[in-house]
Amino acid sequence: MNLWDYIYNLANIRDRITDWANGLFVGWVVYLLIALVGIVAILIFLVPSLMAFIWIERRLVGRFQVRYGPNRVGPFGILQPVADALKVLAKEALTPADADKWVFWLAPVAIFVPALLVYAVLPFGPRMSFADLNIGILYVVAISSLSAISVFMAGWSSNNKFSLLGAMRAVAQMVSYEVPMVLSILGVIMLAGSLQMSHIVQEQLDRNVWFILIQPLGFMVYFISAVAELNRTPTDIMEAESEIVAGYHTEYSGMKFSLFYLAEYTNALAVSAIISTLFFGGWGTAPILDKLPPWLWFIAKIYFFFAILVWMRGTLPRLRIDQLMGFAWKFLLPLALINLFVTGAEVLVWEEYDLAAGWIIPSMVIINFALAGILIVAWTKLFQLRRAWA
Amino acid sequence: MLADYGYVGLLLIVAILFPLSTIIISFLFRYIRVRPEKPDPVKASTYECGVEPIGPAWVQFNFRYYLYALLFVIFDVETVFLYPWAVALRQLKVFGFIEMVIFMLILVLGYIYGWKKKALEWK
Numbered sequence: 001m002n003l004w005d006y007i008y009n010l011a012n013i014r015d016r017i018t019d020w021a022n023g024l025f026v027g028w029v030v031y032l033l034i035a036l037v038g039i040v041a042i043l044i045f046l047v048p049s050l051m052a053f054i055w056i057e058r059r060l061v062g063r064f065q066v067r068y069g070p071n072r073v074g075p076f077g078i079l080q081p082v083a084d085a086l087k088v089l090a091k092e093a094l095t096p097a098d099a100d101k102w103v104f105w106l107a108p109v110a111i112f113v114p115a116l117l118v119y120a121v122l123p124f125g126p127r128m129s130f131a132d133l134n135i136g137i138l139y140v141v142a143i144s145s146l147s148a149i150s151v152f153m154a155g156w157s158s159n160n161k162f163s164l165l166g167a168m169r170a171v172a173q174m175v176s177y178e179v180p181m182v183l184s185i186l187g188v189i190m191l192a193g194s195l196q197m198s199h200i201v202q203e204q205l206d207r208n209v210w211f212i213l214i215q216p217l218g219f220m221v222y223f224i225s226a227v228a229e230l231n232r233t234p235t236d237i238m239e240a241e242s243e244i245v246a247g248y249h250t251e252y253s254g255m256k257f258s259l260f261y262l263a264e265y266t267n268a269l270a271v272s273a274i275i276s277t278l279f280f281g282g283w284g285t286a287p288i289l290d291k292l293p294p295w296l297w298f299i300a301k302i303y304f305f306f307a308i309l310v311w312m313r314g315t316l317p318r319l320r321i322d323q324l325m326g327f328a329w330k331f332l333l334p335l336a337l338i339n340l341f342v343t344g345a346e347v348l349v350w351e352e353y354d355l356a357a358g359w360i361i362p363s364m365v366i367i368n369f370a371l372a373g374i375l376i377v378a379w380t381k382l383f384q385l386r387r388a389w390a
Numbered sequence: 391m392l393a394d395y396g397y398v399g400l401l402l403i404v405a406i407l408f409p410l411s412t413i414i415i416s417f418l419f420r421y422i423r424v425r426p427e428k429p430d431p432v433k434a435s436t437y438e439c440g441v442e443p444i445g446p447a448w449v450q451f452n453f454r455y456y457l458y459a460l461l462f463v464i465f466d467v468e469t470v471f472l473y474p475w476a477v478a479l480r481q482l483k484v485f486g487f488i489e490m491v492i493f494m495l496i497l498v499l500g501y502i503y504g505w506k507k508k509a510l511e512w513k
Binding site: 031032035036038039042043088089090091092093094095096097098105108109112113116117119120130131132133138139156158159160161162163164168171172175176178179182183186189190193194195245250251254255256258259321322325326329330333337340341344345347348351 | 393394395396397398400401402404405406408409410412413415416417419424425426427428431433434435436437438439443446447448449451454455458459461462465466469472473476477479480483484487490491494498501505510511512
């Protein structure tokens with residue numbers, strides 16, 4: 001194997017290290033060593049990406065708001081995240097006198113743990129998952145919903161009315177958007193017939209169709225509810241500056257505050273990665289540029305979806321809490337249920353007839369896009385009618 | 391397969407150590423005089439936009455929040471049942487599909503009842 005093979009699929013490097021280590025050490029040392037290599041690889045990807053994301057977001061939002069954004073530290077302000085990191089490390093850490101000290105200290109740690117754990121199952125390329133669990137997407141759903149607890153810990157322990165209000169709102173919102181999010185993933189699982197992340201990607205590549213084409217409604221529901229779970233601007237009622245100061249992290253300062261900030265970006269990165277895995281063919285390449293490594297494609301897709309998240313943040317105003325809850329329970333949930341039934345019926349049709357039949361996938365694409373359009377328009381009209389009556 | 395769960399466990403250890411180490415580094419900065427440490431009762435008081443806080447923050451809350459939590463539990467338990475079904479749908483064929491439609495219809499009935507009773511309104 002030449003150098004390009006190692007760059008093309010980084011799993012080859014892992015295999016090479018395994019071969020080398022097997023000759024030298026006993027089994028469990030090799031196991032730990034490979035785990036260490038994987039963790040270091042995740043951190044090498046994660047830490048620069050987080051810094052890049054913070055910089056991209058601040059620059060882009062600056063442009064959206066017709067100002068410059070950070071442009072003093074380094075060329076184009078690219079070293080701003082480094083300067084910020086040093087600054088928060090050197091900040092005095094304040095603990096409010098009446099706070100529940102232990103929970104107050106634990107909350108920032110507890111919010112970062114699930115954010116990082118999600119990266120265990122992300123398939124960066126063929127054989128390039130850190131731990132390719134066969135319950136992959138279920139694991140992601142389970143782990144990522146833990147962050148509601150740490151947000152509540154932070155809000156409760158601060159002994160601040162703003163914090164508690166923010167935490168209550170956060171939990172109510174996260175819990176509400178959890179339901180449509182979990183339901184919308186089911187369509188993809190039915191089509192792929194597996195919970196394993198690498199299997200879901202492989203299924204899309206084998207059938208030459210990205211699941212966004214068969215699941216437009218599922219994608220819409222997943223995207224909106226995942227963004228809502230991120231607590232970013234269109235849906236950030238729990239840290240609405242104009243209402244409740246900074247919500248659940250009002251009392252936090254220094255490094256503990258920046259852990260909340262980092263966890264938000266880590267989650268945004270993970271959501272972009274999961275969207276590209278489930279709906280956009282993961283590491284799948286475009287036909288012309290398939291000489292590029294698959295993991296580069298995956299990372300490019302992640303950055304693309306993050307740019308869309310920033311775009312949403314720059315464009316949409318903040319929703320009111322009753323609008324936000326009503327949107328989850330009355331708009332997204334029924335659509336997700338309908339999507340579930342339709343996809344189930346389609347999978348059965350697909351299974352009944354020859355899988356290779358050329359007409360199945362195009363007709364599914366047309367039917368589902370038409371259905372998604374009709375349903376979204378009809379449901380929106382229904383809401384407008386109800387408002388007119390009220 | 392179990393080996394993969396071991397990897398997740400090892401990542402969990404790193405995921406706990408990473409934020410802890412940043413807090414500890416920030417704590418240690420105090421000793422090389424990078425980080426200031428000047429405690430003050432005003433600094434440690436609860437922030438309420440400069441006004442003296444009245445009473446504790448742990449107060450009674452709107453019942454709405456708990457109602458949503460109840461709804462969430464009902465729907466989430468049901469979706470957990472759907473996950474294994476979705477994986478096995480290709481083997482279960484039409485029978486499994488109809489079973490699930492019946493299961494879901496019972497839930498949808500409750501959902502419509504809740505909607506009519508205005509349990510989904512935020513007031």
